[in-house]
Amino acid sequence: MRHRLETAAKKGMLADSAMIAHGRGEAYDYLLGERTIPSAHFATQVALHTLKNAQHPVLSVNGNVVALAGDEILLLADQIKCPIEVNIFYRTPERMDALLSDLNERKQRLGLDVDILGSHPDASIPGLKGPRAKCESRGILASDVLLVPLEDGDRCEALVAMGKTVIVIDLNPLSRSAQRGTITIVDELSRCLENMLSMETNGLPTASEYHHSETLQAALNEIVNGMKNKFSSE
């Protein structure tokens, strides 16, 4: 994963804060045992069901998502038959170009037919200021269900305020995104997407079976249980 980020950084795909954000994720993943915990597996099933049954699902991606799991996000979009929209917090033309090129190269290599949006923003997310508000009217603006992995808290909140079902993938169960999302999967991004791609899609649980606070508390409890009496027997 670090090598993928270093490669992406050299291509100009990442913001300065990308490596620090990844380090924070590493810390939480370590505390979770670097595995998909049961509550996250259930949330992943609910998320896949919700995406598959949406009117207009969109997968929103930023620099770290493309760097860490660009192929997997394309394969998921192909499976769900929905567009991907590049939507970054520190938006510059150079970073947008680098991300769109990288995704389009991957798409060609994988031989997929997926719409990749983001290059022609013609709409705004209400409540956000400046370039970070930009989006496409046929993408994020029109969506009813959005997958936003590794999303910034402000934008997650703004999307929820638009009435959208927002599915968050975040290793920190205490982050604002994790708390504000409609459905939150506390798991490492590429592991979560691989789970979605290999999952049996019949009989998936629905959003009515998902309990948000309990899901976040279950993740905290996994961390807590690994810390209790760790050094007591020494």
Place this chain on the structure above:
Amino acid sequence: MRHRLETAAKKGMLADSAMIAHGRGEAYDYLLGERTIPSAHFATQVALHTLKNAQHPVLSVNGNVVALAGDEILLLADQIKCPIEVNIFYRTPERMDALLSDLNERKQRLGLDVDILGSHPDASIPGLKGPRAKCESRGILASDVLLVPLEDGDRCEALVAMGKTVIVIDLNPLSRSAQRGTITIVDELSRCLENMLSMETNGLPTASEYHHSETLQAALNEIVNGMKNKFSSE
């Protein structure tokens, strides 16, 4: 702190992994409430007493230490009357030069008389391979008490195996350095050094009053207590 790291990165002072390591630290600091917890304050007092009463104390610094708290480490060396040695895991001549120049500029600006070692390694830390083993015979090799903030686990172990008293500053109570160190302070580096610099130095507790496993467990317990029933009242 992020700005300090970005400035240092531009000067060539940091390894590629520096930002990721900082992000991991940020995650643990957040979980600890971004404050000096009581057990860390006590360990800081013990560490200062131990440094002040050493025969040949040395402060070992790497890129992140110089970037995040270069001034504070110089002021501490001045107070203890001991040398600083630049000792980095990914050792290249360019990074060594950048770090030594930065420290010498700070030293001049602060008007301090502190020996800064590392430029002429003539000894090795037994048990380590390659450039990461290099050290100075009049510095780390001769030391009886070493302060190693943000140290790599392998090197921390090798220094302990040499019979030295190794004082670790690390935000992750589960890291190998934190576990292997003789005295471990679970606190953010600049906060810890500022505490040391402003601390009353009479009547400090001694190493015999320090309990290593209990100190690490106390840090884990602080994290655990912040996570219990976090979402239960929602």
